[in-house]
Amino acid sequence: MKSLITGAAGFVGRYLAQELEISGYEVIAAKLPFENIDFKCSAVYDLDITKPADIVNTLESVKPDVIFHLAAQSSVAVSWKSPHTTMEVNVCGVVNLLEAVRDVCPSACVLLVGSSEEYGLAGEENTAINEDIYVKPCNIYAVSRATQNMLGRVYADSYNMNVMMTRSFNHIGVGQASSFVISDFCRQVAEIEREIKLPEMYVGNIKTSRDFSDVRDVVKAYRIITEKGTKGCTYNVGSGKLITIENVLETIIGFASKDVAVKIDPGKYRPSDTPPLKADTTLLKALGWKPEYSIEQSLHDMYIHWYNSI
């Protein structure tokens, strides 16, 4: 089975490549020209998802059986500052990919990785959200992901293409950029513990909650969805558990021996923050997926990694 991962140089790519390799897949990585791939794979291609010709050329030489589409502008915070880029990459990029697949390898399975942010204001407090609800995205990133999801459905239904979608809730792990909350907190606390930063850390809105999963569980879900999922369907990928950002912060501070003062940085607040949402993963579990990593383990792994690498 030949797999192609777009956006392979990002945080999730290396974990997905490893998951696929141990499951017997041939892994081909596609990345932006200035990026590096430092994990095992059988070939590496330069691919800018905003350039249709790049995609056609890559697909013609690879002829993949399955494509995992990770290439994206994946930050909610960045989407407020760069709305055009967010739409160009997350919406036009998906059209470019689906058109190229239709042209070059129409029977390939395509997994479009989307986001729980698509649900936005659609959730009800304390109720796990399922894939059938009418989405109400409430930021620019979320709109781009919801559009991607609708495009995937249209290509599956109208062209009978084997396209599946996820709505992935927050996922974390070693190697995640420190622009995301948990990596940011782990890095700051590790710097304090190493005494290269004053014992005060800066946070945004810690009163909200998120449904966090370990990236290793998430990539396993991606493989299983493409193996056993139904074309045109969307699958939630999440833990089904909510935790407050404040609780996460306390746990991470607890890994250090120093006293840490927590200070609010207004610059880390967003024009609007998506309300807490937890995943109903009934559909995904019916395919045989179950999570293996606890949040405590993920946080500890990330803290230790930052501590050892600064």
Ligand code: GDD
């Ligand atoms: N980044 C950051 N830094 N976020 C903070 C901070 C901080 O210092 N303090 C509080 N937060 C809050 C944010 O306001 C948000 O409510 C929450 O922590 C999580 O922020 P992020 O880690 O930046 O992730 P996100 O929820 O906006 O988006 C992530 O999850 C989505 C799925 O729900 C990304 O991974 C997206 O790509 C993904 O689709």
